[in-house]
Amino acid sequence: MQKKISIPLENEEFIEKNKLINTFESFFNSDFSFEFSDGQVDIFLGELDYGLFQSVANRALHDSLLNDQSKNAAKQILDSITNIKSYGLRSGKRVYAGYNAERKVQNRKVKEEKRQQFYYTKGHNFSKNNAPVPEEFENQIICGDSLEVLKKLPDNCIDIVLTSPPYNFGLDYASTQDDDHWEAYFGKLFEIFAECIRVLKYGGRAIVNVQPLFSDYIPTHHIISNFFIQQKMIWKGEILWEKNNYNCKYTAWGSWKSPSNPYLKYTWEFLEVFCKGDLKKVGAAEDADISAEDFKKWIVGKWSIAPERNMKQYDHPAMFPEEIVVRALQLFSFQGDIVLDPFNGAGTTTSVAKKINRRFLGIDISEKYCKVAIDRISNSIF
Ligand SMILES: C[S@@+](CC[C@H](N)C(=O)[O-])C[C@H]1O[C@@H](n2cnc3c(N)ncnc32)[C@H](O)[C@@H]1O
Numbered sequence: 001m002q003k004k005i006s007i008p009l010e011n012e013e014f015i016e017k018n019k020l021i022n023t024f025e026s027f028f029n030s031d032f033s034f035e036f037s038d039g040q041v042d043i044f045l046g047e048l049d050y051g052l053f054q055s056v057a058n059r060a061l062h063d064s065l066l067n068d069q070s071k072n073a074a075k076q077i078l079d080s081i082t083n084i085k086s087y088g089l090r091s092g093k094r095v096y097a098g099y100n101a102e103r104k105v106q107n108r109k110v111k112e113e114k115r116q117q118f119y120y121t122k123g124h125n126f127s128k129n130n131a132p133v134p135e136e137f138e139n140q141i142i143c144g145d146s147l148e149v150l151k152k153l154p155d156n157c158i159d160i161v162l163t164s165p166p167y168n169f170g171l172d173y174a175s176t177q178d179d180d181h182w183e184a185y186f187g188k189l190f191e192i193f194a195e196c197i198r199v200l201k202y203g204g205r206a207i208v209n210v211q212p213l214f215s216d217y218i219p220t221h222h223i224i225s226n227f228f229i230q231q232k233m234i235w236k237g238e239i240l241w242e243k244n245n246y247n248c249k250y251t252a253w254g255s256w257k258s259p260s261n262p263y264l265k266y267t268w269e270f271l272e273v274f275c276k277g278d279l280k281k282v283g284a285a286e287d288a289d290i291s292a293e294d295f296k297k298w299i300v301g302k303w304s305i306a307p308e309r310n311m312k313q314y315d316h317p318a319m320f321p322e323e324i325v326v327r328a329l330q331l332f333s334f335q336g337d338i339v340l341d342p343f344n345g346a347g348t349t350t351s352v353a354k355k356i357n358r359r360f361l362g363i364d365i366s367e368k369y370c371k372v373a374i375d376r377i378s379n380s381i382f
Contacts, residue, residue: 347373
């Protein structure tokens with residue numbers, strides 16, 4: 001099967017057709033060819049090593065042995081292939097025809113509509129009236145219980161929440177116990193997350209970094225995701241943060257090499273991503289600051305990033321690394337957006353937000369951590 005594209009050509013009589021065919025001769029086979037007829041060139045495409053084709057075509061554009069009309073035709077052929085945005089990939093080649101036939105699901109779009117995307121958000125009553133964040137909360141680190149502080153914010157004034165809550169693992173935080181009964185822990189956490197959802201703008205995002213307590217068989221990432229879904233937030237997806245920390249012991253000797261109770265090992269955490277009301281976020285194109293290279297890499301939902309190494313320096317037991325924040329904010333928010341971290345700790349979110357031109361609001365219950373966060377803000381380099 002082949003895709004046919006026809007391009008009208010000006011001054012066809014001056015085009016050195018044989019020379020052009022010779023230029024691209026090495027590509028000619030049952031998957032690629034072109035022919036000239038009646039003032040146009042017809043291109044027949046099956047699959048093509050596009051990168052190689054592009055470099056041969058670019059060379060032809062500077063070939064002193066080709067006249068201007070031929071170079072122009074070579075450019076038109078290259079541009080028309082470049083402009084095809086819908087193709088499959090196989091063994092490094094772009095597959096322009098028949099790639100949909102290989103998909104297991106036919107009429108995917110129709111079926112998606114019938115099933116209804118994110119059906120669980122049906123009947124939500126999120127207001128579309130977004131508001132500016134009050135000045136006294138802009139670019140602030142506030143020491144307090146998030147539940148109390150967030151109640152002072154109006155609805156719909158935050159662009160993005162990025163946070164890593166206390167995990168209830170029993171860590172030594174400065175001001176809170178981290179070993180509550182699970183029901184009390186989730187009860188308080190969900191009250192705070194409900195406030196986060198309320199203050200998020202319509203179209204805003206909430207990103208929660210979460211590590212389940214595997215040893216206690218508590219699937220925290222599922223429980224938290226389920227909460228957001230029940231609140232009618234759209235589950236946009238999940239990023240697997242691969243920390244590559246393989247230095248954990250293999251297993252307890254009692255279950256070594258035995259199916260009786262093997263203990264699974266994990267080297268990763270999760271980032272659960274939710275949207276309020278709409279998958280699309282309003283923002284000006286010139287305020288997007290992610291490069292094409294980073295976009296291509298980070299859009300793949302598995303990020304390999306080493307854990308934070310400076311926890312001793314900041315005297316905080318559970319920080320995430322700056323790279324997590326850079327990626328999350330550049331992929332999901334615009335410059336100038338206002339970022340909220342209701343469990344700001346040593347201020348990784350707020351420090352990076354400032355560095356990459358976002359506004360911020362960080363809240364933490366510990367005065368000690370808030371001081372560190374404020375110091376990091378003043379040391380943030382523009
Ligand atoms: C996992 S740490 C966040 C670390 C942060 N991501 C960083 O990189 O520094 C969780 C933080 O939540 C704070 N915290 C716990 N309960 C809180 C509450 N009710 N309100 C505000 N902060 C709270 C703790 O003091 C702790 O610093």
